[in-house]
Amino acid sequence: MQISYKPGSGALYRLHPMVKGAIAFSAIVFFSVNTLGFSMMTAIIAFMLLCCWFSGVELSDIFMSVRRILLLLIIVGLIQGFAADGFNVAAAGAAMMRILGVFLVAGVYVTVSSQSELTFFWESCFRPLGLIGLPARELALVMVIAVRFFPVILSEIDRIRMAQIARGARLDGGGILASAAALMPLMIPTLTQAIIRAGELSLAMEARGYRVTAQRSRYQRFRFGIIDIFAVLIPVLLFALLLKPFFAGTF
Amino acid sequence: MFENLALNSLTVRYGRHVLLNNLCGSFSRGQINLVVGRAGSGKSTLLRVLAGFHKEYDGSIEADGVTFVPSGNISLAFQNPEALFFNGTVEDEVGYALKMRRMGRDEIEPIARSWLQKWGLDPEKCWHSHPLELSGGEKRRLALAACTIFMPPVVLFDEPLAGLDAKGQRALAELLAGMSSEHIVIVVTHEPEILLEQRGTLLYLHSEGCRWFKPAEFLRNSLIDRNFFPLPEWYHSAVGQFAQSSDLPPIKADEVFRYVKKRERMHADKL
Numbered sequence: 001m002q003i004s005y006k007p008g009s010g011a012l013y014r015l016h017p018m019v020k021g022a023i024a025f026s027a028i029v030f031f032s033v034n035t036l037g038f039s040m041m042t043a044i045i046a047f048m049l050l051c052c053w054f055s056g057v058e059l060s061d062i063f064m065s066v067r068r069i070l071l072l073l074i075i076v077g078l079i080q081g082f083a084a085d086g087f088n089v090a091a092a093g094a095a096m097m098r099i100l101g102v103f104l105v106a107g108v109y110v111t112v113s114s115q116s117e118l119t120f121f122w123e124s125c126f127r128p129l130g131l132i133g134l135p136a137r138e139l140a141l142v143m144v145i146a147v148r149f150f151p152v153i154l155s156e157i158d159r160i161r162m163a164q165i166a167r168g169a170r171l172d173g174g175g176i177l178a179s180a181a182a183l184m185p186l187m188i189p190t191l192t193q194a195i196i197r198a199g200e201l202s203l204a205m206e207a208r209g210y211r212v213t214a215q216r217s218r219y220q221r222f223r224f225g226i227i228d229i230f231a232v233l234i235p236v237l238l239f240a241l242l243l244k245p246f247f248a249g250t251f
Numbered sequence: 252m253f254e255n256l257a258l259n260s261l262t263v264r265y266g267r268h269v270l271l272n273n274l275c276g277s278f279s280r281g282q283i284n285l286v287v288g289r290a291g292s293g294k295s296t297l298l299r300v301l302a303g304f305h306k307e308y309d310g311s312i313e314a315d316g317v318t319f320v321p322s323g324n325i326s327l328a329f330q331n332p333e334a335l336f337f338n339g340t341v342e343d344e345v346g347y348a349l350k351m352r353r354m355g356r357d358e359i360e361p362i363a364r365s366w367l368q369k370w371g372l373d374p375e376k377c378w379h380s381h382p383l384e385l386s387g388g389e390k391r392r393l394a395l396a397a398c399t400i401f402m403p404p405v406v407l408f409d410e411p412l413a414g415l416d417a418k419g420q421r422a423l424a425e426l427l428a429g430m431s432s433e434h435i436v437i438v439v440t441h442e443p444e445i446l447l448e449q450r451g452t453l454l455y456l457h458s459e460g461c462r463w464f465k466p467a468e469f470l471r472n473s474l475i476d477r478n479f480f481p482l483p484e485w486y487h488s489a490v491g492q493f494a495q496s497s498d499l500p501p502i503k504a505d506e507v508f509r510y511v512k513k514r515e516r517m518h519a520d521k522l
Contacts, residue, residue: 060266064266156334160335160337163332163335163337166325166326166327166398167326167347167348167397167401168323168347168348188337188339189335189337193334
């Protein structure tokens with residue numbers, strides 16, 4: 001099961017796309033670089049999941065997808081655990097929790113953000129580039145299309161793999177080199193399909209009136225609500241926590 | 252070569268979701284075995300289970316009374332199989348399955364050429380072409396030929412007629428019927444009208460489970476009750492003219508079936 005947007009009406013869904021993006025970004029940075037211990041990290045993740053649960057976020061697909069990074073978690077845990085003398089369980093657990101946290105935040109963000117919200121966020125992020133003459137809107141569009149087609153291409157690769165297996169290919173045995181060699185034929189049809197699809201998409205967009213230079217209005221208007229004012233405190237708090245060690249002696 | 256493929260209380264799951272519940276019955280050689288149902292009824296899932304790609308199920312699948320092993324015994328042609336070409340030439344594409352069975356190029360060539368001919372493609376013209384250079388109908392034929400060249404006892408087709416014109420659909424339906432003498436042919440389709448003409452059985456999947464039908468019986472049920480299965484509108488109007496009254500139920504299913512088939516042929520010829 002792939003993680004994708006699932007409509008809902010909870011508090012997390014109602015947030016302004018910029019606030020959602022800021023929370024996701026700050027939380028990912030927070031989980032990536034903080035130095036908190038295992039128990040603190042577990043508590044934060046548990047609190048985060050509880051908030052998601054209260055917001056009616058469907059977490060089952062995200063939990064199912066954790067299986068995909070299980071091997072990565074174990075490897076990171078082992079490396080971090082053996083970094084000290086003997087095996088440090090707390091260090092291993094903390095490292096695993098950091099990766100799990102990043103994964104969960106990204107998963108929840110994708111689950112609660114619709115396509116138009118993602119587009120809005122990317123566009124807003126790229127807007128400053130317009131000041132130096134770069135095509136900000138088009139760059140945002142490219143990003144959104146790439147994100148949108150990622151699962152499509154993945155499922156295409158899966159289909160081609162199954163088509164090969166159905167015709168007698170053995171892709172799962174023979175070591176890493178053999179597996180890598182078996183993956184090579186996947187590259188060409190996937191790339192071909194991606195280029196064909198890109199061509200068709202551009203024609204379809206133009207046929208429906210898309211012009212690069214045209215001024216466009218928005219189908220959906222996003223308003224800043226009271227809930228957003230409180231929610232903005234989350235990224236502020238997270239960045240303050242991260243920056244605290246640098247200013248420890250100042251105040 | 253198998254005579255039949257039996258499903259014994261097959262219940263398919265994905266996590267906590269039950270996708271197919273307690274399927275029983277069997278598919279046989281010598282006829283086209285249709286699987287129909289509305290979108291999301293589990294048709295493609297059933298094919299994936301039979302092909303061995305989805306292993307989360309209870310119950311058993313048996314071929315001639317012995318537990319069925321998909322590997323090497325089955326071929327699955329996906330929906331829009333022409334989107335899944337992964338070789339640079341028609342030669343490589345059609346011969347891939349034999350190459351995987353460690354056959355040499357010299358052995359593969361005569362088999363592949365005659366197989367292409369069987370599927371209505373001229374090997375002289377297209378042998379060195381890129382698969383994507385062929386026309387729509389040719390691509391479909393090449394894709395299906397490539398899936399079946401190694402003569403698996405069981406062949407699964409997911410929507411093989413979708414996107415073809417009436418003439419192409421008819422030709423392909425006849426090819427599939429021809430294949431059924433040597434393989435157990437299982438076809439998943441949204442448009443069973445053309446294939447209903449062939450001899451066979453039909454497995455109808457719905458939200459509560461499944462039901463097996465004879466084609467004429469299925470057609471009759473669909474004509475009487477539009478909610479049962481959505482047949483094309485022209486089908487209903489053809490039958491309306493035939494019946495000239497609203498008392499459809501007393502009409503014999505076979506008569507309706509024959510009349511509708513005749514109308515369909517006329518329709519296709521006009522096109």
